[in-house]
Amino acid sequence: MPNITTTAKALTDTQKKYCRIILTEDSLSWHRLVETTNGHLEYRMGAGKRGEHTARTFRTLIRSIVQAAKSHQLEAVALELTVTEYVKLETYGEAWFYRTLAENLSLASYEYKKYKTIEKKEKQLKEILVCGLGDKKHKVAFETGLTIAEGTNITRDIANATGDDMTPEDLAEAARLTFKGTKATVKVFNEKDIVKMGMGLLHAVGKGADDAPRFIVIEYWGAGKTNKKDKPIILIGKGITYDTGGLNVKPSGSMHEMHLDMSGGASVIGAISAIAELGLKKNVIGLIPAAENSVSAKSMRAGDIATSLSGKTVEILHTDAEGRLVLADALTYAQKHYQPALMVDIATLTGAALVALGQQASAIMTKDDELAQKLVKLGEESGDLVWPLPLWEEYKAPLKSHRADISNIATNFSRFGGCIEGGTFLSHFVEKNVPWVHIDIAPRMESIPSDKLAKGATGEPVRLLVELIKQS
């Protein structure tokens, strides 16, 4: 990662070692690398009309700058962007502008090299200097952006590791390491504890693997534990460290990316890490049911019936619908042990979410329309786009089991409305009057070329979660 620093100096006053990024109003594909008469290197790039940039195109523009610097093998670049020129962005405010600038410089700089042993011969980008940041408020906003991006990049690091390197215990260790020396605490329940507590669904999913399941609890009482009116927001992240599908094994071509199936859990760690780093005066709890959905003689079978922590029995008709099982027990745990102001579960839950929305946005499901609208707006502002799907009562009928209280997929094996089916299953484990939203992040599990990010985990929806907590 390059060092990202700021200075009050103007771009025209930077030293010769920096290549100055000059944004012109040419079209976005235009660029020239030139040496000026006084010996400065300038990278002039088309950025379109400043006055026409929206939040979406602005984020992409910032990421393109980093991509261009990398592809031209520039080792140090300097840039300066003036908030007042981007008139369409005024509604978001100046703090948003500098925060977003920092976030996207950092997110675009990130690369995952853990498994690369052959060093690149190309020159690497080592430094990004942002000029014209004399105003203290702008600088604070910029630093906030860097902190949020760091939380996002922590999430990407955890998610990108192989299933072999990120077992349930490794995920617990990643949480312990992330929160070492912060105000947040981490408690980890092992397999015995999970059985003793009665988390029969988490146990059913994890019992087939050699690496036993864990239940990870992160507590951050930024507003104080005794302050009764500050009920915590509870973030619940799916922590399937590898999803083979279980005995209903996934076909080849659909399995190899399933080390990313703990992306929801990783986003909980990243988001709370940013919140603790920012010192937000909010109470936030993170819950991560962690398990490997593996194949062995000990694996849960299709047709097995398991008893959830809530007491409800579940007919496991399909072993690949495992995410909803582990989340159900975590939702119950949240309501047993805390008084949630809001529960947010984050999960790479269904391939059907990609069928519905493509790879552009995560799906949200909640019975609170106002919350849905708020999340859509925060998604637009933060860059972690989300779009609502319904959770009508009518969707419950296909999950009625004749053998148990409920089944984990439609009893007629229909794939219609698969994303909503996941949310509907979870809704059975949410008590009336407990505010809750389900975020199916499967569409955003991996980056796509138009994101202008490194391949692999996107780290979503850390930016959205931080904003949601900030504004609640």
Ligand code: BES
């Ligand atoms: N982890 C997968 C969902 C997934 C698929 C995420 C592709 C990202 C990309 C989940 O556990 C799963 O296997 N879901 C099944 C559900 C089905 C059996 C009802 C699916 O989507 O096929």
Ligand code: MN
């Ligand atoms: Mn699965």
Ligand code: ZN
């Ligand atoms: Zn899964």
